[in-house]
Amino acid sequence: QTVVTQEPSFSVSPGGTVTLTCGFSSGSVSTTSYPSWYQQTPGQAPRTLIYNTDVRSSGVPDRFSGSILGNKAALTITGAQAGDECVYYCVLYMSSAMWFGGGTKLTVL
């Protein structure tokens, strides 16, 4: 069973920068894991932020960026705003299946 790991929670100050990570419990993330990132507020469908490692989805501000850092995928948010407070999910491809991480609850305070 493939397990995708994310920090359960993270805190950032308004205007600050935060980097969330996404990895496999066993193995390394690469571009062929096709990492993608989604933002979800309660009661809403997820919103796509980043796909194929570092491509911003339509309408997503350039405060959000994706990358590979070491053996993990990373989502960096710069200039954090109150509206960024929500849950962030990553998805990775492995063994012909897509695997969601457990999500990171981001608090902006």
Place this chain on the structure above:
Amino acid sequence: QVHLVQSGAEVKKPGASVKVSCKASGYTFNNYGISWVRQAPGQGPEWVGWINPQSGKRNHAQKVQGRVTLTTDTSTSTGYMELRSLTSDDTAVYYCVRGELWFDYWGQGTLVTVSS
């Protein structure tokens, strides 16, 4: 603009089947896969499977292996997910999404409730 519009909420008894539809518009249907993602109450999303409308190639999660059928109707640009032998563990919001290796547009979600 791309839209994915799903069918309405369903309430089913354990052991029954459900079929959810997803009508796509605003793009060439055959050029993108359709995936299905579900989210149980209070839980994170979970990938169910995907289908390529052009080739018919499909794949699905082991957890629903043998119980799920994904199909498309290219004449109406609609995708379908049928899930059989429902249990309470299948209670979730089911989303259709555009894409196979990543999901760029999401449907509004369909709540499927399994309850006796």
